[in-house]
Amino acid sequence: MARHFLLLVLFFVTFAANAQNAKSLIKKLHEHNFEKVKSKLDKTLEKDSFNVVALYISSLYYADTANQTHYQSESAYTYALAAIESFRNIDPKEQEKLEKDGLTHQVLTQHKEKLEQLAFHHADSVHSLAAYQLFIDLYPTAIQFDQAITQRDSLAYSQAKQEDSYESYRKFLDAYPQAAQAEKAQARYDLLLYRAKTNPVSIAKLEKFIQSYPNNPYRQEAEKKLYFLFVDQHQLHRYQEFVKRYPENIYAERAWKWLWFLSPDKISFQYQYPDFPDKDFLNRHLTLQHTKLFPFVKEGKIGFIDSQGKEQIEPYLSGIQEDHLCEYVDQDFIITEKLTLFGAVDKAGRKIADCLYQHVEFFAPGALKIQQKEGIGLYHKAGFSLIEPHYQALEPAGSYLVKAKQNDKWGLVSYYDSLVLPFQYDRIEVLNDQVAALYKAGKIAIAPIHDLLQRKVKDPVFGLDGYELTHENFLQVQKGDQYGIQSVEGRTIVPTEALAVEEITAGWLVHYQAGQVLYNKKGLLISPLHYKDVLPSEKVFGVKPEDKWGVIDQKGQMIIQPLYDTLYFIGDDGILLERDHKKFGYFYQENLTDLSKYSKLTVQVSTFHYENKTDTVPFIIARDKSRKEGLLTGKGNVLIQNKYNEMSFITDSTLLVDQWGKKGLVSLRGKTMIAPRYQGVMPYEEHFYAIFQNKKFGLYNARFNQLINPGYDALLKRYNSSDTLLIAKKGNFGLINLANETITPFQFDAIHYWSDSVMLVQQQAKWKLYNFQRNYFLPETFDSFEYLRNDAHEVVILTYRSTGYGVLSNRYGRIIQEEYSDILNLGTPEEPVYFVEKSVSQAGLFIVLYINQEGKIIKEQVLKEEDYEKIVCLD
Incomplete structure (x- = not known):
């Protein structure tokens, strides 16, 4: 070359x-x-x-x-x-x-x-980085310069990719920021950095990653994982801590919404959480949480009004669940319907879930259960998915977890669909948010909820045949025919070796083959002895070491030696003992009280209710050797001398006495209320006693000490809550007073209370209103009625005659005239909203009125048949 x-x-x-x-x-x-x-x-x-x-x-x-x-x-x-x-x-x-x-x-x-x-x-x-870089450095004007850069960058990226670590990609990006592969390298760097810095996943690692790499594109994923991990136990205090520690987290809004739905005190919520960010959400829920909503239709769309007729949800819904047509909406959501599929909106009409589901219903605070063909899931009432619909069944497992079913087996998941227990159980039961009972192949394992939330339950031991909650924080467990006690955390209190376990105030009475043993709630023996029999009370225990009864205290110390043939507790006041046909009373004093003059002593406990408390007081019915009965206090003091053939409590403060076969009443102080001369006496309302003699009825009013001797055909009944007016029957019905004076003639087929001066009476098959103080009928007559409300505040009836239905009130008079084809109360008896309708058949129209309890029309509509059918209740 x-x-x-x-x-x-x-x-x-x-x-x-x-x-x-x-x-x-x-x-x-x-x-x-x-x-x-x-x-x-x-x-x-x-x-x-x-x-x-x-x-x-x-x-x-x-x-x-x-x-x-x-x-x-x-x-x-x-x-x-x-x-x-x-x-x-x-x-x-x-x-x-x-x-x-x-x-x-x-x-x-x-x-x-x-x-x-x-x-x-x-x-x-x-073909090395050094060779290409040398060319690039020495030949910057060469035609091959760009090609050298391309080759260098490609080779460098290949080397980074081969190592495939966030460090290798960082090195590449630092060296060649303008490389064509920079975008891919950056994406891979971000992912590998996120994985390296957060695995194994922990709250601390996620926190540090978010703080150290705020611009990393996986920050949102890290925030999501942090949220799910932090609140996975679905406890109120965890959501509170989350919004406090991570106010900028993208899932903080969801935590805030959970706080609202899980908070038990909605009234003070805005003061307890002044930083709640979604003021509009909070205001509308606070405003509407106690507001009852009623559906109406307009131009084929459904909306809702309140009890004052104010439109709270404008008419835009295609349809609503049929149940909402027949009664008011009081929950914090409304189930909507469109083309046979269901969704939900809140009480302000804001969308929670689109109409995509075959079924929607309440599941737990803040959560709705949704169902599709694929399965069942959960949706939050604030409008986001919790658990995608892929389970056979979902049920609440206490407050914190969810029971889920797959392939006909049950498991436990969190409200964020993370697995807590695998799907391998025949049944799961949760008790008091403390323990879960797991059923498998006919056996039971107990798992503390705390351990489940911490994912500490790996291999539960299935050895139990039964269990029962005792003393709230303990379990009575059964293995075969043997029983024991364990704490909800799994600590053994009483080994599973007993024949039976009985809960008592102090702890448990445990039955063994050798006898009965007392345990306190700490799992400690009150006494190491095995007794033949034990009789527990609040203060002490009656025990039978052999054949005689004695008494031990809470520490197991013998305070009455086992010398007695019988033992009965007189509430917490004392103990009745018998020995060699002699009777004694122990009233927690040094010496026993001799009660041998009585042949029979029967303990009777009465309950007295006061404004701020309830007292349980024991008494003793004492029979002497002449077979006469009297009454003693629980401490053995005489209240009523022995002079009656028989005595029993007819109420907590009154005794029914028998003297020579005749009945009477005596007070606890021994005062004769009714002399014993009647065939029968029985209480039937406060202060009132019915008297029966020779097939006639009379009455005694203990409050006024008024007696009406038997002379009427039926039981005398009070006129409403009156202590002085009575409905009586002599052939027909009339009104009398406590002095047995006739107020109205006996001319009515039936009498019902209407007001203190007017009766609702039936006469000649018609119902009327009769003023018994001035002896005249009011201008109201109808064929039949039914009560819509009947209490001390108001009586309201639905009346009927040939012209139609109406509503009548003893407080507001005629609320609705008797001219409508149907009347339905969509509200409550206390706060009614009447849905009133009348059809105009010849025009194919329906007149629909919404009327409040005072008779005021709060909404009036004329509907075509297709609109009417959208709103009418078919029940």
Whole structure:
């Protein structure tokens, strides 16, 4: 190649007739007389460093591969460039002279390009980064310059790709930022950096990555993983901490929404969380959370009004679930329908989920269950997916987890669809957010919820046949025919060796073959002895070591020696004991009280309710040896002397007494309320007792100590809550007072309360309103009625006669005239909104009214049949 190159050079210079010196030097080059050439060139350039011919021949000198001592391609190229530069700068006459001698700018340029071509060929044959870089550094004007850069960058990228680490791509990008592969390298660098810095995934690593590489395109993925990992346990305090620690996280908004739906106190929510970012969401939910919504239709679209008739959701919905047509919407979402598929909106009409599902229903606070052909999933009420619909079934597993079914087996997943337990169980039950019972092949394993949330349950042990929650934080467990106690964390309290376990206030009464043992809630023996029988109470325990009863305290100390044949607790007041036919009372004093004068003692416990508390008080019905009964306090003090044949509590504060077969009432203080002379006495309302004698009924009012002797055909009933007016029957019904005076004649087929001065009565198959204080009928008559509301605040009835249905109130009077074909209360009895309709059949129209409890029309419409059918309740 070098020889060929030299011949080319000779061709260009030998045709010049007046270039003897140049010819001589070139001849010497051809003869490889390099030392003479070099000596001559050095002298020439020493005199004139810009001598074009000398520079050109110097380039030839260094370019000749036969010149083993001084061959230098870089020097050859340097002299070639110098020759071209000098040629440009010499006098034009000198240029003409050189050109006549055959040394033209073209010759110099072609020589330079040939050197560049040879240099690139060399770099390409070496095919290394150093070779390409050297060419790029030395030959910046070469035609092959861009190709060298391309080759260098490609080779460097291949090497980075072969190592395939974020460091290799970083090195490539730092060295060659303009490379064509830079974009791919950057993408690969970002991904590998993200993986390297976050795996194995942990909160700490994700936090550091987000902080250290805020511009990395995988930051959002890291924020997503951080969110899912941080709140995976679906606990309120975790969402609270998340929004506090990561307010800029792209998923912070979701955490805020969970806070709203999981918070038990919506009233103070905005004060508890003043930084809640979505004020519009919060305001509309706070405003509408207790607002009842009622559907209406307009031009084929459905909207909703509130109980005042104000439009809360404009009519834009194609359809709604049929249940919403028959009652108000009180939940925080509305199920929408379109072409037989369902979706949901919130109470302000904002979309939660499009109508894409075969079924939508409430699942848990903040979550809706959705169903498609592919399966069942979860959707958040704030409008984002939680679990894609790919399960056979989903059920809440307490507050924190979700039971999921795949291939007919149950497992546990989080609310973010991460696997907690694999799908290999026949059944899963969760108790009090504390433990999960796992069923498999007829056996049960217990897994603490805390361990499940921490993914600590790997190989549950299936050895149990049954379990039951006891004392809230413990489990009574069964293996075969044996029982034990363990804490919900799995700590053994009582080994599974007992015949039975019985929960008592102090802990457990455990039955073994050898006897019964008492354990406290710490799993410690109250007494190491095995008793034949144990009778627990709040304070102490009755125990039977052999054949006699004694008493031990909570520490197992014997406080009454086991000498007694029988033992009964008198609530917490004391204990009844019997020995050798002698009876004693122990009232937590030093000595026993002798009760031997009584032949029978029966403990009766009564409950008394006060404004702020409830008391349970024990009493003793005591029978003496003359077979007369009286009453003692729980501490053995006499309340009622023994004078009755029989005595029993008929209420918590009143005793039914029997004397010679006749019944009466006595108070706890022994005061006679009704003398024992009736066949029957029974309570039926507060302060009221029915009396029966000779197939007639009477009444006793304990509050006013008023007695009405039996003389009526049916049980006397109070007129509403009145203590002084009674509905009585003598053939027909009438009204009497406690003094047994007739208020109205006995002329009605039925009487119901309407007001304190007006009765709702039936007479001659018609219902009417009768003012019994002034003895006249009000102008209301109807064929039948049913109660829409009947309480102390208001009585409201749906009335009917031939002209149609109407509504009548004892507070507001006639609310709706009896002229409508149907009336439906879409609201509550306390806050009704009546959907009232009347058809105009000849015109194919329907008059629809929405009327409130006062009879005010809050919305009025005339609907075509197709619109009416969209809104009518078909139940």
